[in-house]
Amino acid sequence: MGKDLVLKQNTLPIPSLSDTDGLDSYIRFANSIPILSEEEEKELAKRLRYQNDIEAAQKMIMSHLRFVIKVARGFSGYGLPITDLIQEGNIGLMKAVKRFDPDMGVRLVSFAVHWVKAEMHEYILKNWRIVKIATTKSQRKLFFNLRSSKKRLGWFSDDEIQSVAKELGVKPETVLEMEKRMNAYDMAFDAPIEENDDERSFHPAMYLEDQSANPEQALAEEDFEQKTQEKLQAAIDKLDDRSKDIIMSRWFVDEKLTLHDLAAKHNVSAERIRQIEEAAMHKLKIAVLKL
Incomplete structure (x- = not known):
């Protein structure tokens, strides 16, 4: 063929x-x-x-x-x-x-x-199931044999577990574990919010700690950012006009100028512009990090 x-x-x-x-x-x-x-x-x-x-x-x-x-x-x-x-x-x-x-x-x-x-x-x-309950060959065999062995609704009794385990040649604990998986049901991790507050649905995501909901930390971060901005602005104001123009043109505008653009503007070499920029950035870092 x-x-x-x-x-x-x-x-x-x-x-x-x-x-x-x-x-x-x-x-x-x-x-x-x-x-x-x-x-x-x-x-x-x-x-x-x-x-x-x-x-x-x-x-x-x-x-x-x-x-x-x-x-x-x-x-x-x-x-x-x-x-x-x-x-x-x-x-x-x-x-x-x-x-x-x-x-x-x-x-x-x-x-x-x-x-x-x-x-x-x-x-x-x-x-x-969304979450697989049987991945190995032995688990798959147990899954289908257990389904066919279950004669009634509800959980197995101890005698039924022992009987099924003996019949399938597995440990009673294995039968019990598979039965738990089979009787489990899928739940959305982050279910949609109910419009009616009286009918809330509790889902797993609700039990996670919200790391962002810390008013004290949020206030401290906001205060730190504000002080940092004030220090940076004060440090920029202390720069000479050429250094200030280079820093602003290279870091604080949407259409940033290249080293060669600034070299032509200030009538110096591109390397000199790089040196001035590096020295100015060093001053700004010191001012911002200073207690």
Whole structure:
């Protein structure tokens, strides 16, 4: 089979999944497609594998759309749109069809179940919470096994924790930690301000210390800045006219003059302007830093 074979869902003539009516039409369409016999499936798989026959691949995919729907319904308890789960599952089905070997001696549905569930698992873990609750392979396995093991609403009892831990081969503390993550909910760090003061919502950002709300520090900084400005202005006034003009032209105007501009203005070299500027800046620093 050619390495450049790419299967895309939008190349298949199937109804849209964009709305509820589309979902109903899609399910009716998927159920109307005949299930392939073992001989038909094997023949199509050979055509795809050895002849790179895209039409054969599409027939195999479309005959298994109902299988993806069935798997997606099994993950409906996560609060995610079933249409999205079906789309992700179809991606897994396409990957399975592309890799299916007709000489393996198994039906496509048995081979594809891993690929279909893997895509749905990945989608659920990425979208079920803003903060990921399962990142490692073992955590992902525990997450889905724990969901399927939970027979009722509410927290596990101690006996249930011990039973699940034994069944999954993990420590009870691991089961308890994952259950805490699963029962947690997302909260906006900085929620919008409520217009009604009587209905305030407390969010994490409200518990942070406001470092800027220090009246004493703010007053001290304002006083220091004011005194610094007064010292600077007084120091500038004590400069000779040429030094004052150079400093003002180089530092206190929007359109600053270059050393060469000032050299031409005062009829000296640019190096001399630099020396005068440096000496004036030194005087200003001393005046400002002086207690």
